[in-house]
Each structure stands twice: as C-alpha cells, then as structure tokens.
Amino acid sequence: MATQHDVLRELFVTGLRNVHAVEHQALSIMTPQVARIEHYPEVADRLRLHIEETNGQIARLDEILAAFDTSGSTLKDTALGLSGSMAAIAHTVAGDEIVKNSFANYAFEHFEIASYMSLLVLAEDGGFVHATPLLRKSLGEEEDMARWIGEALPMVTRRYASLYAEHGSGTAKA
Template sequence: MPTDQDTLRELFVTGLRNAHAVEKQALSIMTPQVARLEHYPEVAERLRLHIDETNGQIERLDELLASFETSGSALKDAALSMSGGMAAITHTFAGDEIVKNSFANFAFEHFEIAAYKSLLTLAEDGGFGQAMTPLRQTLDEEQSMARWIDEALPSVTRRYAELYAAGGSSQAKV
C-alpha cells in the first residue's frame, strides 16, 4: 500500500477527475434515454431523478476538486461524454432497446459503485476526511439506482414482451 502522502493525493485527485468524467458520461447516456421512453413511464421517472442526482454528484466532485486546487479534465469529460452518447445511439437501433438499456445501465451503475468504493479507500488512507461524506452520499445514490434497476428489470422485461406481442419490436422499443 502506498503510504507516501503525495502519491495518495495524486491517485485520489486522478480518481476524482475520472469520476467527474464518468458522471458526465452517465448524463450523456441517460438524457437521450429518458427523452425516448414512451411506454415505460416508471423508468423515465427514475432516470429523471437519477439525472438530478448525477448533476448533484458532479457539483460535489467539482467542490472536492476545487479543495485540491484543481478541476475536472475537459478532455476526459468530453471523451467520455462522446462515448456515452454513442453508446446511447447504438441501442436505438436495437429492437429491444429498453432491455439493452436496462442491462447497460445496470452495468454502468456497478462500475460507478466500484469507482466510489475505491475513492473512499483512497480518501481514508490519504486522510482526506472532507471527501468522505460527499463520496458516501454519491455511493449511496449509485447503489440505490442499481437496486432500482435490479428490481425493475423483471417488470420492464415483461412490459417489453407484452408490447412486442401486441405490435412487434417497433412498438416495444421505448
């Protein structure tokens, strides 16, 4: 385990910058999804809530980065936002878009959970106590969203199957 304070600080700040870019990517994935959800109002409602949470997470990360006299990486933010937007677009061509989006969102939430657990470890080891509360709040929000997706997947899948049976894949998509 690295014990050098400068090393821990560098790793922590890099992790914060990466998390900032990942949250920007999350927005670029969720925003187009919510705009396309016609047949799944409960999913749209929960995505809107998580978009609001994600904006708050970005604000908390901005504050933490500022406390280390730095900011998010414009290059990382732009690159991940673009890749998130491309991922969202590719699912629009799938007949089972809602199901694929659910799978991808579930995986993405778990990626974020792992990232925040890692950041909390670095914060603890580095003595960055000011970061613990905002990072725990974000971790709680990500875990809540992952649980919601997990619990909603059966009903989303059933709704998709019902719509598909009623009118084919174009009716069932979103």
Template sequence: MPTDQDSLRELFITGLRNAHAVEKQALSIMTPQIARIEHYPEVAERLREHVDETNGQIERLDELLAAFDTSGSALKDAALSMTGGMAAMTHSLAGDEIIKNSFANFAFEHFEIASYKSLLVLAEDGGFGQAMTPLRQTLDEEVAMARWIDEALPTVTRRYATLYAEGGSGHAKA
C-alpha cells in the first residue's frame, strides 16, 4: 500500500476528475438513445432514470472535488462527451441499434463499476473518509443499472428478433 499521502491525494483527485468526465460521457451516450427509442419503452424509461442518477453522480463528484479545492477537468469532460456522442451516432446508423446500444451500455456500466471500486480503495487508503458514502452510493447505482441491462437483454433481443422477423427493421425507432 502506498504511504505517500501527497501521491494518494493526487491519484484520488485524478480519479475523481476521470470519473467526472466518464459520467459526462455517459450522459452523451444515453441522451441520444432515449430520443430514438420507440419499440422499447422500458429501456427508454430506465435510461431516463439513469440519466437522473448520473446527474446526481456528477453533483456528488463536484462536491468531492470542491472539498479538495478543485473541479472537474473541462478538457476531459469535453473530450469524453464528444466520443460518447460519436459512439451513439455510429450506433444509430446500424439496423440493430438497440442491440449494439445494449452491449455498449452493459460494457460501459462495468467500466464505471471498476472506476468506482478503484476510487473507493484510494479513498480508504488515503484516509478520505468523506468520500466513501457518496462513492458507494454511486457504485450501488451503477451496479443496479448493469444488473438491469443484464436482465433486460433477453427481452430486448427477443423483441428485436420479432420485429425483424415481422418485416420491421427492429430499429430502436421505426
């Protein structure tokens, strides 16, 4: 375990900034998906709920960063938001957009889960106890979303296959 408090503090702040940028990226991925979903109302509803959760996560990260007299990285936020928007746009061109989005969302949630688990280790080792509760809350939200996507994937896949077989494209929006 590293013992240099300054190094741990620096790593932790960098991790918080990275998480902030990742949450901004999540918004740029989910928001266009919601606008395009028609045949999958339960997916749209859960994404809307997670957008609200994500906004709360960003607020918690802002508060944690402010406690260290710093803020998110505008450059990281912008760069990851742009890549998230590009990914969402690329999937919108695919006939199986809902499937590709489901795969990407599942992977992205697990990336976030790993990020928050790592931040919790740094918070514990660095003695940043004030960060533990908000980070655990966010981790719990990400785990719940990943679980929901996992449980919904068979239904989404079957609905897509049914729409496709009926002569529809199965697109998120027909």
C-alpha cells in the first residue's frame, strides 16, 4: 500500500514532467513569433528574453527530475511542442496576428503560473524542499512575463490599429 509520501512523490514527478512538456510547448509557440515580428520590437525583445528564461526553466526542471532519478517525457515534450507549433502557425493567417498572439501568450503564461503554483504545493506537502527555490524562480519569471504582456497589450493594440489604418491588415499583423 502506497504511503501519503509515495503518492505525493508520484504526483509531483508527473507534474514536473507535464510542466517540462509545457515549457517545450512554450518554446514552440514563442520562437516562430519572434521570427515574424517586424513592427513590434519591444515584443520581440521580451519574447527573446523569455525564450532564454524558458530554457533555464527547462534546465531547472531537468535538475529536479534528475534528483528523482528520472527525466522529462520525450513523448509529452514532442506532442506539446507540435501542438504549440500548430497554434503558432494558425495565428499567422490572421490579419490581427500580433493581437491574437498577445492574447494567447497572456493566457498561456497564466497556465504556466498555475502549473508552478500547483507544483509548489506538492513540493511543500511532500517535503521536496530542494525543489522549491528552483520552482519559485520559474514561477517568478512566468509572473513577470504575464505582467509584461498585460502592460504591453494596450501598446500592441494601439500600434496594430495605427498600422492597420495606415497600411491595411497585411502590414499591421506582425
């Protein structure tokens, strides 16, 4: 019969693998966006920074998983990475691509925030104290990115509207 600690360990490791895959999905969403952004350099710069942060988050998750003698799930990483790529591609045909990407990125950051918050609860309840500083660092980065997107959304929307008025949707989108 599994103990409470065994159950928490299993749930924690599963959660770590899931978030590991989510971070790979984030990379597959952000990377094509950066390559397409032309008229919104602030967004491109912030996405580049967050891509670096995301790579660091994956490394921290790898470190935590290694402490449990396991690793991320290649299948989950690949599947979510592909779904992220498909989501990024879907927005490229939209006339308001930059606005739609901003909405999606804002929602995705909050999904990641909730994921890290949940992992922290499991880490604390399971006594996995070695993981909490690493998870808190990643949580802080996700909160900072979500805050930045929220603060930048008015600028993105206004610039999109201005470019659209001047040149039409083709120039305004990215």
